[in-house]
Amino acid sequence: MHSFKADYQTLYETDYLEWIESTVKKLRSQNYESVDWENLIEEIEDMGRGERRSLESNLIVVLLHLLKWQYQPEYRSGSWESSIIEHRRRIKKLLKESPSLKPYLESIFAEAYTEAAKQAKAETGLPLETFPTQCPYELVEVVNDEFLPE
Structure with missing residues (x-):
C-alpha cells in the first residue's frame, strides 16, 4: 500500500x-x-514566529544605532542614520501588515534594549555602564522617523 x-x-x-x-x-x-496538513500547520506557525523574530531583530538594530548615535557623536555617519531609517521602515511595515504585533513589540522592548546595550558595548568599546540600564527612549520615539537623540 x-x-x-x-x-x-x-x-x-x-x-x-x-x-x-x-x-x-x-x-x-x-x-x-x-x-500535507502536518507540515502545512508547522509552516504557518513558523511564519508567525518569523514575523516576531524579524520585529525583534529590527528593534534591536534601531536601539543599537540610537545608542551609538548618542554615546559616540564623533562617529555619527550617514550609514548609521540610514540604518536607523531602514530598520524603522521595516518595523512600521511589519506593524502595518500585522497590527496584532504591537503588544508583542511593547512586551519585548525592555529586553531588546538590554541586548542592544550589550551589542553597543561590543561595537563602541565603551563600558556597559556607559549606557543606562533602562532604555532612555520611549517606544514612540524609537519608531519616529524624526527622532535622533543628542
Missing part, C-alpha cells in the same frame, strides 16, 4: 518549493484529503 504521508514528507524534505506549489494547488482545487 502506498503511503501519502511518506510522499508528503519526502517532497517536503527534498524539494521545499515543489511541496509549497503542490500544497497550494491542492488547496485551490479543494483537494483537502491529500494536503
Whole structure:
C-alpha cells in the first residue's frame, strides 16, 4: 500500500518549493484529503514566529544605532542614520501588515534594549555602564522617523 504521508514528507524534505506549489494547488482545487496538513500547520506557525523574530531583530538594530548615535557623536555617519531609517521602515511595515504585533513589540522592548546595550558595548568599546540600564527612549520615539537623540 502506498503511503501519502511518506510522499508528503519526502517532497517536503527534498524539494521545499515543489511541496509549497503542490500544497497550494491542492488547496485551490479543494483537494483537502491529500494536503500535507502536518507540515502545512508547522509552516504557518513558523511564519508567525518569523514575523516576531524579524520585529525583534529590527528593534534591536534601531536601539543599537540610537545608542551609538548618542554615546559616540564623533562617529555619527550617514550609514548609521540610514540604518536607523531602514530598520524603522521595516518595523512600521511589519506593524502595518500585522497590527496584532504591537503588544508583542511593547512586551519585548525592555529586553531588546538590554541586548542592544550589550551589542553597543561590543561595537563602541565603551563600558556597559556607559549606557543606562533602562532604555532612555520611549517606544514612540524609537519608531519616529524624526527622532535622533543628542
